[in-house]
Amino acid sequence: MPEVDRGPAALVGPVRIIGAGLLGASIGLALRARGLDVQLEDLDPANLRTASGLGAGVPVAGDETEPQLVVVAVPPDHLAGVIEGALEAHPGAVVTDVGSVKSGPLATVAAHADVARYCGSHPMAGTQHTGPLTASATLFEGRPWAITPHASTTPEATQVVTGLAELTGAMPLTFAPDEHDLAVARTSHVPHLMSALVAGRLADAPEGHLALSGPGVRDVTRVAGTDPGMWLQIVPANAPAILELLGQIRADLDRLESAIQDGDREALRGVLANGVAGTKAIPGKHGGPVRPTTSLFVHVPDRPGNLARLFADVDAVGVNIEDVRIDHDPARAGGQVELVVDQARVEDLTEALDARGWALHQ
Numbered sequence: 001m002p003e004v005d006r007g008p009a010a011l012v013g014p015v016r017i018i019g020a021g022l023l024g025a026s027i028g029l030a031l032r033a034r035g036l037d038v039q040l041e042d043l044d045p046a047n048l049r050t051a052s053g054l055g056a057g058v059p060v061a062g063d064e065t066e067p068q069l070v071v072v073a074v075p076p077d078h079l080a081g082v083i084e085g086a087l088e089a090h091p092g093a094v095v096t097d098v099g100s101v102k103s104g105p106l107a108t109v110a111a112h113a114d115v116a117r118y119c120g121s122h123p124m125a126g127t128q129h130t131g132p133l134t135a136s137a138t139l140f141e142g143r144p145w146a147i148t149p150h151a152s153t154t155p156e157a158t159q160v161v162t163g164l165a166e167l168t169g170a171m172p173l174t175f176a177p178d179e180h181d182l183a184v185a186r187t188s189h190v191p192h193l194m195s196a197l198v199a200g201r202l203a204d205a206p207e208g209h210l211a212l213s214g215p216g217v218r219d220v221t222r223v224a225g226t227d228p229g230m231w232l233q234i235v236p237a238n239a240p241a242i243l244e245l246l247g248q249i250r251a252d253l254d255r256l257e258s259a260i261q262d263g264d265r266e267a268l269r270g271v272l273a274n275g276v277a278g279t280k281a282i283p284g285k286h287g288g289p290v291r292p293t294t295s296l297f298v299h300v301p302d303r304p305g306n307l308a309r310l311f312a313d314v315d316a317v318g319v320n321i322e323d324v325r326i327d328h329d330p331a332r333a334g335g336q337v338e339l340v341v342d343q344a345r346v347e348d349l350t351e352a353l354d355a356r357g358w359a360l361h362q
């Protein structure tokens, strides 16, 4: 195991994680990779076994050293109760949670005598899966991680929770809990609901129509595939902020309908241009500016080892793959692999892959 990286925030462990699902197990894996001791708790013995089997930490036995930090990673409805339980069970520890909404749990925990040791947080990383099986040590790398101290959080608690985000490779950003909830309504909750509405139109589509599903519909609907369980708890917990944005979208939808009905291209251009402006406003990885990327499409015959060969050929040119997507080619036995790469390197890459015999187009 590598040396403990003490980092500027002095999180040295042990860290106790309550809830060893996707988030809890991923945090455990990331901290174990940095050499910290991780203790795991979960109500579900199967999840606990899976998470510890993957190397995310050791199930608690009752005789371990008291933790420096407790991370609560249970479903939204249970956060407040488990945070209060952690403050009581571990009187020397800082307590945080990774819940998707911050004001609700805080409103309950605020009355607790030891609330100064609690500092909320929220990593903006996840997948459409739940449970520890798809946990990953690299889930948080380069992603924003909101740190949400409240009025009486101690500076030490904020520092330790910031250290947690840093040790997982995430980018800590401080927000007041209310401001955080307004922000994620816009960047996470409403986008999720919009994705569900668009995907819902596919559920009863004539079968033949869905054969024409290209990358566009997959991009817009990916998160709609998530198990609804967590979202059934997130959405009511952030209802006012979500309703405000849905009202604005309803007005946009009315304007869009009129533009289409009236054949008003200028109004339509306005709606589309606003969308372009919105996508450009999203910061790039690590919070930097969005770097221009280009997609290169490569036909990959359906044979074992071909994908590995393609990735090795890209690596040989020293080009980083920013994103990748695979679509099955209805016409040929193979897949269409979309490689998203730095625009400045696309010519080099095209030349090199072409020379190695790959069939490609931009």
Ligand SMILES: NC(=O)c1ccc[n+]([C@@H]2O[C@H](COP(=O)([O-])OP(=O)(O)OC[C@H]3O[C@@H](n4cnc5c(N)ncnc54)[C@H](O)[C@@H]3O)[C@@H](O)[C@H]2O)c1
Binding pocket: 018, 019, 020, 021, 022, 023, 024, 041, 042, 043, 044, 047, 073, 074, 075, 076, 078, 079, 082, 098, 099, 100, 101, 122, 123, 124, 125, 126, 127, 129, 130, 131, 132, 230, 234
């Ligand atoms: N999945 C995401 O994309 C994502 C991203 C950021 C934050 N979050 C937040 O993280 C939290 C966990 O989400 P997840 O996706 O890891 O869920 P998950 O379902 O994968 O894991 C939750 C785990 O908590 C356990 N659990 C439930 N109640 C418990 C209790 N009282 N005590 C101990 N263990 C308990 C469950 O058995 C399960 O193993 C949620 O609050 C969610 O809002 C999720």
Ligand SMILES: O=C(O)C(=O)C[C@]1(C(=O)O)C=C[C@@H](O)C=C1
Binding pocket: 099, 100, 123, 124, 125, 126, 127, 128, 187, 188, 189, 223
């Ligand atoms: O990547 C995904 O699948 C996610 O939806 C992750 C996502 C998000 O909206 O970005 C979802 C909810 C969490 O609270 C944080 C992250």
